[in-house]
Amino acid sequence: MNTFQSKDKKTTELIANWQTLERIFLRPKSESSRKALVKYMEQILFGLNDFLKKHVGITEEASLKELSDRFKNSLISQNPARKLSDVIEGIIKDIAPHAVNVSSPYFIGHMTSAIPYFMVHLQTIVSALNQNVVKLETSKVVSVFERQVLSKIHRIVFKKNDAFYDKHIQHPDSTLGSFVEDGTLANLTAMWVARNAFFKPKNGFSGVEKDGMSKAYQAYNIDRSVVLVSRFAHFSLRKSGGILGIGNSNILPVDVDGDNRIDIKKLRAKIDELNHESSRTRILAIVGIAGATETGAIDPLTEIAKLCTENQIHFHVDAAWGGPTLLSEKYRSLLSGIELADSVTIDGHKQFYMPMSCGMIYFQDPKIMDHVAYYAAYVNRPGSVDLGIKSLVGSRAAVSLTLGSALEIMGSRGYALLIDHGIETAQAFADEIKERPLFELITSPRLNILTYRIFPEDLKKDWQNADDNRKKEIENQLNQINITIQRLQREAGKSFVSRTTLKRTSHENMVVLRVVIMNPMTNMVIINEILDEQEELYRTHLVD
């Protein structure tokens, strides 16, 4: 047994002994190492935008192979291999240049983007405080603060009155929502709660959480339970079905309409089909999307809510992407009906511009999470205010401190500027696509996401007189062209647009280029450069 107070006195750098450990654990001993670290950390804390306008850096496959070869040692060294300052220098020089510059305004392919520099400061504080929000005894005021942040977001979604929030905001028996790692786990939490609320205890049956799915079906005299979603639902909903024992084949996709929204007629027909009198199938939940991952489409939330109310079905809205649009006075009406949901997913690391990772799930009813409460003797005892009682996850970081602070620093109007910029830039992008003969706009932006594809003029002409077989050929050819151009542009490393395969119906398989605009530095100058590059790549590589 030893402690820092009784350390041995030998000084040998990079040998694991108590003296080294004291330096490693507590703080740098010499003023010069401290200064070196401060210099690096300043670069990291304020230098985010030094990366801006540089290459996005998703290199070609070959380079991935090279990188892989550099990380093949699976042994942990016995003594310290490097000092902190050398490790940081290594990250800056060897890792960062081969990471993806998601903060580049030319990186418009995914829902990961530039974040305000202050977010890094706030996350640093979260790490330094190292509170564990699973229980009050390791977080205290931070648990109280988190409840406030949950109420603030709950309020922009569900718009309850002052009396509601006064009552629930700090009441230990009320749970307005919960932080989880990401949107996948938020959707899983929503489906978990919906499943348990449906299969609640009744005579001789202790509820699905306790007795399991098979007994639940017996108790409720059914063979199958399903969840209805749009074809554009995020794959985490299928995954949730798999995890929860519902079976992912019972997450039933409903076709979309011309605006890529769930086809409400088909949804109603599906409900009627499943709800006939002798049916041994039950609908556990219907999911509306507020910002589809691939198209940004927003399902007709009010109409879905009406169907759910009529049929007493849990209504979940996956607003992982679109949720923060509620902060924009100009565009919040796009999400009308979200306040009628039973549960809503929102991601902080998406349009709240937080660093990875901050998923959130919100519930209209402050008691519904009672269906997933767990207690333990050493923490989370009944009656306590521990946030871990009703939560998918146990130990977790106090990222609510970052989100709550960000709301203060930005104000809702600050966020609205970002949201509005994204939506309006996406509209301008779509207009530009329509102007350029090489392209075809596939899904107009509803929020700040759009899809389009390269559709060369000669093939467009061809298409007009083509029979079904020829059309299929052309479609295949277009898919290959778009896969190639997307890859070439990614490999060139200057800009990044993603690609996906749209399946609006069960037989569609259309490869499209997908654009997500959330970086406030992304403007039409940059967008035109990106489109020019695609045209150039097409001419150089695919036209003989």
Place this chain on the structure above:
Amino acid sequence: MNTFQSKDKKTTELIANWQTLERIFLRPKSESSRKALVKYMEQILFGLNDFLKKHVGITEEASLKELSDRFKNSLISQNPARKLSDVIEGIIKDIAPHAVNVSSPYFIGHMTSAIPYFMVHLQTIVSALNQNVVKLETSKVVSVFERQVLSKIHRIVFKKNDAFYDKHIQHPDSTLGSFVEDGTLANLTAMWVARNAFFKPKNGFSGVEKDGMSKAYQAYNIDRSVVLVSRFAHFSLRKSGGILGIGNSNILPVDVDGDNRIDIKKLRAKIDELNHESSRTRILAIVGIAGATETGAIDPLTEIAKLCTENQIHFHVDAAWGGPTLLSEKYRSLLSGIELADSVTIDGHKQFYMPMSCGMIYFQDPKIMDHVAYYAAYVNRPGSVDLGIKSLVGSRAAVSLTLGSALEIMGSRGYALLIDHGIETAQAFADEIKERPLFELITSPRLNILTYRIFPEDLKKDWQNADDNRKKEIENQLNQINITIQRLQREAGKSFVSRTTLKRTSHENMVVLRVVIMNPMTNMVIINEILDEQEELYRTHLVD
């Protein structure tokens, strides 16, 4: 539409406009605000141990009420409410003093403790890079780096040879493990994989992930599936049973032996009871614990492994706490048999001394996670190296960068010093308890956790001649005494020991004080102060 390049020119502080946003988003404009921020951040990056030896600060319930009243505003302000520097000052002055000082060496009640200051630097870099490890396109080299870190930890657990790691470390089809938010989700992942591996597809049945639990039982001609665990298993295993549709009442607790380890005879008897010929129950997994949350006990892993092999049952080890003991040459043999597991949970934010939150799950078989693979058109396409394909969670931070760097900075021997210190200090603590007549040692430390209770001498005498009714009375009285003293000490705010209710058998309900030693600054001087305080509190408050 607007961008920073076309911002308006009015300057009004704390009004949400494009000019303010530029300052907020990109970096402080004036040299003086930057300097103020650097000063604060230096304090945060290097000042961790300024908190050391100060009060732990879990205040009395009344103060929680006061705090709650201070966080009751549920409205988001429209314009920025505060500048970053004011927010940080607010956190330092108003939040931090009411947070829990988990880094105090007097805070020995939970598995959250002091972390080396360099961890905060590394997490800052992780936030600044903002890579999303769900896919290569938003992480590139960081995904490759993460695979290396997974291999390093896999290797200390499973001890495969060079050829094994050369083959799997960077092979896209191999998955040695996965990062999740915490131990709860790691255990959930393990049970998810075990469930799916058991209920795999067979004629007419597409597997439980696709078809659900009810159909799985039909296909396998059973009524019930169970998981066997020690009574001291973490409650996340019950939760996993609930989530996965197994039912948490089917996570069956087995009594422990005199050393608080799962009673191997009872376990064998339970297996035999469930495995009789006409049984319609199947055992999906058996869990061994390597460091029980409440007692630090380590189950007899080799014997459990033998039973699992004989009966072809998935063997999971929950080493969320104890895993890093494998880095100690002196004590790693305590975990002998862990290398025989099919899956192993380890938490980075526990004895790898990382900040919240870093759970990990490891698998012996690099292909077993194929049972939980999910694909999507826009990411995670088949054949890609995207880490999100076989993962409970989707978007997540690159915390592997912190763990991998920490392994380099500490070396395995650096970690071993911390581990050894914890174990040996806990042993000395137990010895001290035996010396003090007011106390009774309840569970000797196997690792660095022990439990004891206050058992006044007069009651000890009483006990010797008591009948069963009187014994029950004394037990109740002892429980009340220990609840009171633990609360009084917590409220005094100088030190923190946790309490739990031990249930080694189905009828036991013993309130004990629980100690977790992981802070290298915690030594016998401090421990004696803590015990002196408990004695003093007992004399002052409970002796007339």
